[in-house]
Amino acid sequence: xxxxxxxxxxxxxxxxxxxxxxxxxxxxxxxxxxxxxxxxxxxxxxxxxxxxxxxxxxxxxxxxxxxxxxxxxxxxxxxxxxxxxxxxxxxxxxxxxxxxxxxxxxxxxxxxxxxxxxxxxxxxxxxxxxxxxxxxxxxxxxxxxxxxxxxxxxxxxxxxxxxxxxxxxxxxxxxxxxxxxxx
Amino acid sequence: xxxxxxxxxxxxxxxxxxxxxxxxxxxxxxxxxxxxxxxxxxxxxxxxxxxxxxxxxxxxxxxxxxxxxxxxxxxxxxxxxxxxxxxxxxxxxxxxxxxxxxxxx
Numbered sequence: 001x002x003x004x005x006x007x008x009x010x011x012x013x014x015x016x017x018x019x020x021x022x023x024x025x026x027x028x029x030x031x032x033x034x035x036x037x038x039x040x041x042x043x044x045x046x047x048x049x050x051x052x053x054x055x056x057x058x059x060x061x062x063x064x065x066x067x068x069x070x071x072x073x074x075x076x077x078x079x080x081x082x083x084x085x086x087x088x089x090x091x092x093x094x095x096x097x098x099x100x101x102x103x104x105x106x107x108x109x110x111x112x113x114x115x116x117x118x119x120x121x122x123x124x125x126x127x128x129x130x131x132x133x134x135x136x137x138x139x140x141x142x143x144x145x146x147x148x149x150x151x152x153x154x155x156x157x158x159x160x161x162x163x164x165x166x167x168x169x170x171x172x173x174x175x176x177x178x179x180x181x182x183x
Numbered sequence: 184x185x186x187x188x189x190x191x192x193x194x195x196x197x198x199x200x201x202x203x204x205x206x207x208x209x210x211x212x213x214x215x216x217x218x219x220x221x222x223x224x225x226x227x228x229x230x231x232x233x234x235x236x237x238x239x240x241x242x243x244x245x246x247x248x249x250x251x252x253x254x255x256x257x258x259x260x261x262x263x264x265x266x267x268x269x270x271x272x273x274x275x276x277x278x279x280x281x282x283x284x285x286x287x288x
Contacts, residue, residue, distance in 0.1 A: 007186055011194050018198055018221050022205035027214060034217050041224050048191070048235045049242055053227075053250055060254050065220065065261045072213050072265040076272040086210045086281060096204040103196035112188050114239050124242040138242060142251070145244035153248055160255045167259035174266040 006047050014040045027083045031073050035066040049126070052139045120151050191232035198225035212268045212278045216261065223257045 017037045024030045038061040045054040117123070122145035124138050146153055198221055205218030227250045234246025272278050 004186055007190060011190075014194065015197055015201070018201045021217055021221065022201055022209075022214075027211060030214065030217060034220065037221065038224070041228065044191075044194075044228060045231055048231045050231045050235070050247055050250075053231060053247055056251065056254060057227075060258055061220070061224070065258060068261055068265055069213065069217060069220075072216075072268060075269050076213060076278045083209065083211045083214050085208045089208045092204055092207040095207075096200040099203065100196060100200040103200070104193055107189050107192045107196065112236070115237060117241075118238060118243055122244045123238060124244060126240050126242070138244070138247065141242070141244050142247050145248050146251075153252075156252060160252060163259055164255065167263050171262045171266040174263070174270050 003047055006043070010040055010044050010047065014044065025083050027073050028070075030083065031066070031070050034069065035062050038062040038066060049124075049138065051137060052142055121145070122148060122151075188232055188236040191228060191236075195225040195228040195232070198222075198228070210279050210281055212271070212280050212283075213265070215280065216264050216268070220257065220261065223253060227253055 014037060017033045017040065021030045021034045021037060024033070038057060042054040042057040042062065045051075045057060122141055124141040125135055127133065128135055146157060202218045202220075202222035202225060206215050206222065209215050209218065230246040230250045230253070232246075234243045237243050268278055271283060275282065
């Protein structure tokens, strides 16, 4: 019961805040609402038993990306123009509503299967098979899934670190003040 | 009616459509990036919901791992994207994507 109340409260706040992000003319307030949106998504992860991801969401999205977006908003203040829509506005709205109708139709029309077990993939049981207590925390299971020698994602993990390094160097190169710009 | 995977999929579908509307209909490049972040979040909700509901009494961790990679790539994308936007703003004093047409053929 508590889970359902939490879900509906989260869903209302999430849809409302993300709609406001898109519709608001003041970009600064839109950015703040986007950070609220990130926090609420973290709460949604908690209802899905993804505690580690909820923490990551708060740290990376609400913390790092949120602050980065706010800095970008402040560094590119375009007060005369605000945050207008382009001339595709009506067509894109129609397209989005069509896509939404299609998604809702497919989701409701599909009989989502469930399985008793999935072979070769790390699972976190909701209850400890020996003691019968509820399992607390998904972090160690995520580590097992990520670094499993046979079915893990070690190579993808290393590539992700290279990608982050490349993004870091790229951002620095783009924003570095050129020597001949000084005068 | 108890919560099923449909609730989460429809919620994330709504979020995805809101993000797509913003990403295609906005003129400010920073607003477009914000809308793309909303879309990425919607996809992450989908992944986590599937990993929760695929097996009723367990959590299949593949979706979590995938969501972590999506968050990593989103962080890199936001950093580089905002750096590009700030560079363009430095040279043209505008972040309006309709004016960024130097590469038009």
